[in-house]
Amino acid sequence: MxxxxxxxxxxxxxxxxxxxxxxxxxxxxxxxxxxxxxxxxxxxxxxxxxxxxxxxxxxxxxxxxxxxxxxxxxxxxxxxxxxxxxxxxxxxxxxxxxxxxxxxxxxxxxxxxxxxxxxxxxxxxxxxxxxxxxxxxxxxxxxxxxxxxxxxxxxxxxxxxxxxxxxxxxxxxxxxxxxxxxxxxxxxxxxxxxxxxxxxxxxxxxxQTATDSFADVRSYTAEMLVPEGSPLAGKRIEAAGLRQLPGLYLVEIERAGQAMPAVSSQAVLRGGDRLVFAGMLDSVMDLQRMRGLRPATDQVFKLGGKRRDRCFVEAVLSNKSPLVGRSVREGRFRARYNAAIIALSRGGERVQRKIGDIVLAAGDTLLLETHPEFVLQQRNAKDFLVVAQLGDDHPPAHERAPVAVAIVAAMVVSVAVGLFSMLEAALLAAGAMVLTRCTPGRVARRSPDxxxxxxxxxxxxxxxxxxxxxxxxxxxxxxxxxxxxxxxxxxxxxxxxxxxxxxxxxxxxxxxxxxxxxxxxxxxxxxxxxxxxxxxxxxxxxxxxxxxxxxxxxxxxxxxxxxxxxxxxxxxxxxxxxxxxxxxxxxxxxxx
Structure with missing residues (x-):
């Protein structure tokens, strides 16, 4: 040397x-x-x-x-x-x-x-x-x-x-x-x-990773629906992955107007089942992203625009809100705020009622599906104490999942047979993801680490x-x-x-x-x-x-x-x- x-x-x-x-x-x-x-x-x-x-x-x-x-x-x-x-x-x-x-x-x-x-x-x-x-x-x-x-x-x-x-x-x-x-x-x-x-x-x-270090101690109540034709229909609860989410508990299944409490992990899901969950925020959010489930409230589908253009927001009701003392169903929340309540937490505890029947109280934390404009409009309003968007989380476009998988498969095959270099195939696949709206442009720009x-x-x-x-x-x-x-x-x-x-x-x-x-x-x-x-x-x-x-x-x-x-x-x-x-x-x- x-x-x-x-x-x-x-x-x-x-x-x-x-x-x-x-x-x-x-x-x-x-x-x-x-x-x-x-x-x-x-x-x-x-x-x-x-x-x-x-x-x-x-x-x-x-x-x-x-x-x-x-x-x-x-x-x-x-x-x-x-x-x-x-x-x-x-x-x-x-x-x-x-x-x-x-x-x-x-x-x-x-x-x-x-x-x-x-x-x-x-x-x-x-x-x-x-x-x-x-x-x-x-x-x-x-x-x-x-x-x-x-x-x-x-x-x-x-x-x-x-x-x-x-x-x-x-x-x-x-x-x-x-x-x-x-x-x-x-x-x-x-x-x-x-x-x-x-x-x-x-x-x-x-x-633990940095995000794992902060545990959410609040317990939310959420209702999800297994729609007719869902890929989860015919599967057992455990096989569908509904027992594996941390900090989440399947309280009951409502089927044909009949409640089924103490649900066994071997129970078979059917189209039309309404599932009542209780658990931590992250797992409730995972439910919103799960293929084969959708929020049980029809209010979500009455909101304007595409679901992928919406966001998830946490809002805490103030004592001045006109909704206090009214049930979720009676309060006509969607018509008033152009937002739908998909989960609710009260004092960190689970509320032992279906979401539509819950009588709202000051201090209730609501998980909402809405548009980004809601945050700007309600941030300083007297109806809510706190309004916060949950990062860039939004409902996934499940209907485009086959397209995304096909694009990745085409990228892999084209490289394997020598048609394109890895860089060329990746560039074409990235462009295809944006053009087919599998990923929005704003998400694509923020995705690289x-x-x-x-x-x-x-x-x-x-x-x-x-x-x-x-x-x-x-x-x-x-x-x-x-x-x-x-x-x-x-x-x-x-x-x-x-x-x-x-x-x-x-x-x-x-x-x-x-x-x-x-x-x-x-x-x-x-x-x-x-x-x-x-x-x-x-x-x-x-x-x-x-x-x-x-x-x-x-x-x-x-x-x-x-x-x-x-x-x-x-x-x-x-x-x-x-x-x-x-x-x-x-x-x-x-x-x-």
């Missing part, structure tokens, strides 16, 4: 500083990586073009566009349907992880794992909530399984294609076949899944500095120089060099830097270069130890409430295991 100039030493020092800040502080990752990139720019290590190149990187842009695609699944309620169809009903946390990892790994073998994870994340959020599962013990295994699945085929990840292309260009020989990597990829997938099944519960804490995108872009810039200054090459060369002509040890050190650089920079940067060193090592020892090429492919994808090494790790980082140390604790042993399997099996499959 003596040949390094001050630029190389500065690049290494900034990478180390980033790691220390990730581990020891709560500073947001995008702030840390942006600060490091700024220093590399102002010190002249990187030009403006080099520093900002990450912001135009196709991979990062693809991630941004995929957020828009996924918003179409969320806005139409298709996410919940996909979650139930693909993931089913888990019996335990271990069963849930297995149900999640197997399809993620299988799909990632033939598709870019970034869209696989992007589509799975919202489905897993909904699925975990319904089945009371810890997100922090699911999302990281999702990312790891998708990474492992990408090692099974030549098209599973861009890294495999890059390395195979460099090999054919250098040697003039044939590269690997489409499925040839499965000989090593399938054992890697097996090791990853078994390791996570055995140790994820111990190494990953059941950590800018923190994730900034970390991806700035991390690419830091990786470029390691490459430009020669620091990455020196680090890799120093490791491989320790082998002293022994093929097995050389192979192990090639894997180590690529894995370390992947953790520090990105997978493609690591592959490009280590590949020529690996080929030279094979040539000097007069052995076959294929085991070394395969080792670079696997190692450059074995980005388990840090969140910045792979895009899918960054995508689950904040959503799962993870810390940098979580990746180190579970990822370093996994990287060592995958390395051992690769070094042991590769020369047996492709002899030296």
């Amino acid at each position: 003596a040949a390094l100039g001050w630029q190389g030493w500065l690049s290494i020092a900034l990478v180390v500083l980033c790691f220390v800040l990730f581990l020891r502080t709560r500073i947001a990752p995008d702030i840390v990586t942006s600060g490091a990139l700024t220093l590399l720019l102002v010190t002249g290590v990187l030009t403006v073009e080099e520093a900002l190149a990450g912001f135009s990187n196709p991979g990062g842009i693809t991630v941004a566009v995929l957020y828009v695609v996924v918003s179409g699944l969320t806005e139409t309620g298709a996410v919940g349907w996909l979650g139930q169809a693909l993931l089913g009903r888990p019996r335990s946390e271990q069963d849930a992880r297995l149900r999640l990892m197997l399809p993620a790994a299988g799909l990632s073998a033939f598709l870019n794992n970034t869209p696989v994870v992007a589509i799975f994340i919202p489905a897993v959020l909904d699925w975990a909530k319904r089945h009371r599962l810890s997100l922090s013990r699911l999302l990281l295994p999702l990312s790891y399984a998708s990474i492992a699945g990408g090692t099974c085929t030549l098209i599973g990840t861009s890294t495999n294609l890059v390395v195979d292309g460099m090999y054919t260009a250098r040697t003039g020989g044939e590269g690997l076949g489409l499925l040839e990597l499965a000989w090593i990829g399938l054992p890697v997938v097996a090791v990853v899944i078994v390791y996570l099944q055995l140790f994820a519960s111990r190494l990953l804490p059941a950590r 800018w923190q994730v995108l900034v970390v991806i872009a700035t991390s690419l810039g830091i990786g470029a500095a390691l490459e430009k200054t020669g620091a990455a090459g020196v680090l890799a060369g120093s490791l491989i120089g320790l082998a002293q002509g022994m093929p097995w040890l050389s192979l192990a050190l090639v894997f180590a060099a690529a894995a370390v650089l992947t953790a520090l920079a990105t997978n493609n940067v690591a592959a490009v830097l280590v590949f020529p060193i690996a080929m030279d090592a094979a040539q000097l020892m007069d052995v076959s270069p294929i085991p070394f090429m395969v080792a670079v492919m696997i190692a450059a994808s074995a980005a388990f130890a840090t969140p910045i090494g792979y895009q899918t790790n960054l995508m689950v980082f904040s959503v799962g409430g993870y810390r940098f140390a979580d990746f180190l604790r579970i990822g370093i042993p996994l990287t060592l295991l995958v390395g051992a399997i690769t070094v042991l099996l590769t020369p047996l499959i492709w002899p030296f």
